[in-house]
Amino acid sequence: MQFILTNPNLQNRSSFQETMLPESENRENLSSPSFIKSLSLGQNWKSKSMRIFPEEFVRSAGEAFVHRVVLSVLWNNSWQCWLQQDKNGLFMVEEDWDEFVDDNLLDTDDILLFTHQDTIYFQVRIFKKDGSEITSVPLEGEPETQPFHQETTPAFASANGGTSSRARKGYAHVENPKRYLLNPRNPYFEKTLTKTNTVLYVNTWVIEEYDLEFSPPNTHMHFLLPDGETLDGYTKDYGGSHSFLGWAAVCERCNLRTGDTVVCELELSGRVVVAVRVHLLDE
DNA sequence: CTGTCCGTGGTGCTTCACGA
């Protein structure tokens, strides 16, 4: 493993350049505190040593992040990683970090550039050995039109009027909804707006299929809009149904009307839903 | 029967007007 700090006060530019990142990337990231992770011999991305934050980096950040961080990538997907402190330093929780590794299909030659953007928010850029950058969702060698885990995704079949489940109100057929997702592994469902749209209900089959968990009622969450904006929401439990308040503001902000259909992609931390990413359908 | 939608009452916030 190597950590190379790129904060002007902490940087190690010679080592940084050895990673074969493009010169432009090197220069433009010097303004924000950054560090790099790459594998040493005998390590893999799920090694505990890969989950640690560089000690000097944590020191320089003060108390900006103590309990959790949010890792964002260029294609606007993000992962929340809870942190734990032990005698060796500040680590990301194994389950959260492993999910990041799995979702991004990290290879042994990959290089990650962590840039501290604001408080708990980090941008993570993924570079291949030759310096090329991953800029879109890594796919597991499948054509993009093929849904992930198709054989084990009745949520997909049901939401599209599959034969094994009855059709549900408010869940219209969307042609190939997976193509809207930023991360094809994320749970998702389709939502057709009805007359009253103050609450977004999460369908139980989605919850069951993906084994989802929800924060306690009134826990803060986010709606991630197509234009990159974020709106606040809160978890609710109405009559045993998991749902999110703040949906009315989303509908207004996106100018959604009765009959419009959107794809709701659920962003998870572990199995807990922490955000709903809203995708408008192509006309 | 289950699960989602819809309608309505309640609550809280914001804005405006009036009085000191």
Place this chain on the structure above:
DNA sequence: TCGTGAAGCACCACGGACAG
């Protein structure tokens, strides 16, 4: 000009209706 109170509006919570 500032403070207070009333009115209006938006959103939330919940229970009943209804579709599958």
